[in-house]
Amino acid sequence: MRLPPRLTQAFVVSLLGLATAATLVILVFVIVFILRKGLPAIDSEFLFTKPQDMGRAGGILPTLVASVILPLIAVAIAAPLGISTAVYLTEYTRESRVTRMIRFGADCLAGIPSILFGLFGFIFFVTILRMGWSLLSGGLTLALMILPTIIRTTEEAIRAVPNAYREVSTSLGATRFRTTAKVVLPNALPGIVTGIMLGVGRSIGETAAVIFTAGSSLRMPASIFDSSRTMSVHFYILAREGLSSEMAYGTAAVLILSVLAVNLVAYGLMNRFIRRRS
Amino acid sequence: MTEVKIDIRGLNLWYGSFHALKNVSLAVPPARITALIGPSGCGKSTLLRSLNRMNDLIPGVRITGTVLLDGQDVFGGGIRVDRLRKRVGMVFQRPNPFPLSILDNVVYGLRVAGVHNRGVLRDTAEKCLRAAWLWDNVKDKLNHDALELPLDQQQRLCVARLLAVEPEVILMDEPCSALDPIATAKIEELMAVLKSDYTIVIVTHNMQQAARVSDFSGCMLLGEMIEFDDTQTMFTHPGDKRTEDYITGRYG
Numbered sequence: 289m290r291l292p293p294r295l296t297q298a299f300v301v302s303l304l305g306l307a308t309a310a311t312l313v314i315l316v317f318v319i320v321f322i323l324r325k326g327l328p329a330i331d332s333e334f335l336f337t338k339p340q341d342m343g344r345a346g347g348i349l350p351t352l353v354a355s356v357i358l359p360l361i362a363v364a365i366a367a368p369l370g371i372s373t374a375v376y377l378t379e380y381t382r383e384s385r386v387t388r389m390i391r392f393g394a395d396c397l398a399g400i401p402s403i404l405f406g407l408f409g410f411i412f413f414v415t416i417l418r419m420g421w422s423l424l425s426g427g428l429t430l431a432l433m434i435l436p437t438i439i440r441t442t443e444e445a446i447r448a449v450p451n452a453y454r455e456v457s458t459s460l461g462a463t464r465f466r467t468t469a470k471v472v473l474p475n476a477l478p479g480i481v482t483g484i485m486l487g488v489g490r491s492i493g494e495t496a497a498v499i500f501t502a503g504s505s506l507r508m509p510a511s512i513f514d515s516s517r518t519m520s521v522h523f524y525i526l527a528r529e530g531l532s533s534e535m536a537y538g539t540a541a542v543l544i545l546s547v548l549a550v551n552l553v554a555y556g557l558m559n560r561f562i563r564r565r566s
Numbered sequence: 567m568t569e570v571k572i573d574i575r576g577l578n579l580w581y582g583s584f585h586a587l588k589n590v591s592l593a594v595p596p597a598r599i600t601a602l603i604g605p606s607g608c609g610k611s612t613l614l615r616s617l618n619r620m621n622d623l624i625p626g627v628r629i630t631g632t633v634l635l636d637g638q639d640v641f642g643g644g645i646r647v648d649r650l651r652k653r654v655g656m657v658f659q660r661p662n663p664f665p666l667s668i669l670d671n672v673v674y675g676l677r678v679a680g681v682h683n684r685g686v687l688r689d690t691a692e693k694c695l696r697a698a699w700l701w702d703n704v705k706d707k708l709n710h711d712a713l714e715l716p717l718d719q720q721q722r723l724c725v726a727r728l729l730a731v732e733p734e735v736i737l738m739d740e741p742c743s744a745l746d747p748i749a750t751a752k753i754e755e756l757m758a759v760l761k762s763d764y765t766i767v768i769v770t771h772n773m774q775q776a777a778r779v780s781d782f783s784g785c786m787l788l789g790e791m792i793e794f795d796d797t798q799t800m801f802t803h804p805g806d807k808r809t810e811d812y813i814t815g816r817y818g
Binding site for chain 1: 618620623625648649651652655656658660662664665674675677678679724727728731
């Protein structure tokens with residue numbers, strides 16, 4: 289027996305609404321839970337001093353610094369490489385067995401567990417290239433890890449740019465490079481930024497790949513050749529070694545707030561860029 | 567007609583194994599409007615796109631024969647394609663401004679060519695918008711998004727954007743098919759004015775339009791140019807039975 293259409297309609301709509309609400313509730317719950325546990329630990333001493341007694345007391349300043357520098361290194365390397373690769377694959381080559389293989393490779397790379405990147409980074413950057421445990425080793429490893437994501441999101445964003453724009457630009461005498469730089473990339477920017485932000489997010493939150501390559505030194509890094517501990521790693525070690533759950537939650541709260549801040553700033557900048565163009 | 571702007575000689579074009587243009591020859595006179603008519607898929611647009619080598623963008627295209635622009639072979643080795651496309655500009659079927667401001671749209675070609683002087687850009691924009699009869703509509707909102715304009719103004723903006731690169735030839739690929747009759751009339755008026763300075767080749771499905779605006783007409787069928795004559799003659803005394811069938815609506 290078929291139900292009346294209005295009834296099924298109402299049923300489906302409420303089901304979809306329920307699923308959306310559940311997603312939101314879980315998200316809000318996680319954030320509120322961590323902020324409530326973590327915010328009390330945060331004060332100026334927590335943010336601006338070094339950890340004492342393995343992190344049981346004092347602050348988290350060095351880990352904050354490492355959490356800024358590490359993603360910066362990763363993105364500074366992965367973004368130009370990834371965007372160039374995506375431009376080459378979409379604008380300068382025709383679909384062929386080779387481009388499909390490159391794409392398949394990128395997809396496989398994106399699915400590799402981060403601990404394997406950590407192991408690779410440890411063997412290759414830390415040991416073979418003698419970079420030691422350092423922000424540089426960690427940044428390079430993270431760059432490899434986020435590269436596939438940046439390539440694929442940039443590719444999708446470039447593909448979404450209407451072909452008519454390329455045609456007109458070409459018909460006005462623009463070379464392929466000019467067309468790419470003036471029309472394709474600006475129009476693909478929101479998607480590209482999304483890809484980069486995903487990469488930043490993954491870099492900030494990563495632990496396994498970072499412990500193996502950047503180490504877990506609690507000292508303030510003097511340069512990118514020093515070992516350092518990011519907030520995520522600090523949180524992991526505090527929680528795992530049972531050093532201080534109060535400090536662990538404090539670190540987690542700062543971590544969440546910084547990711548939020550980075551995203552807000554990135555989207556703000558992007559919107560300003562888009563407004564200025566039109 | 568002794569003068570020739572574009573001389574097409576024995577042009578053949580294949581998309582893969584499909585023979586889209588069959589030994590097409592045509593002499594396009596300068597400062598006139600030449601219309602290409604014929605049923606869908608007969609190769610009009612393909613012929614048009616051969617003239618500024620837009621077909622280069624499509625994979626699997628093979629071309630034989632010559633297209634001479636002022637006597638120079640556009641398929642020849644000595645020609646720079648980006649310069650050719652500046653000399654032979656194109657207006658497309660759908661109005662296609664970039665998602666930029668009106669001003670930025672008009673000066674796009676200049677910027678690409680490396681002109682960045684604000685004064686020059688601004689003056690060129692005004693000149694071209696005036697030439698495209700759009701200045702009075704947009705002079706107070708040059709920084710507005712071009713996509714906010716009504717369709718016919720968008721199409722005239724595309725013409726202005728093209729004029730800014732100072733082409734010699736303007737190719738129009740069904741420029742009015744997305745426009746209503748009033749907007750179409752405005753574009754046709756604009757064409758009549760432009761033809762004193764530019765060589766115009768237009769592809770159209772609209773017989774009345776071809777009869778109204780063009781000086782010469784070519785009728786194509788299945789990749790062949792079956793008749794080319796001055797428009798008056800072709801529409802009153804077509805020399806080929808197939809042309810007559812097509813323009814009187816008896817062909818498919």
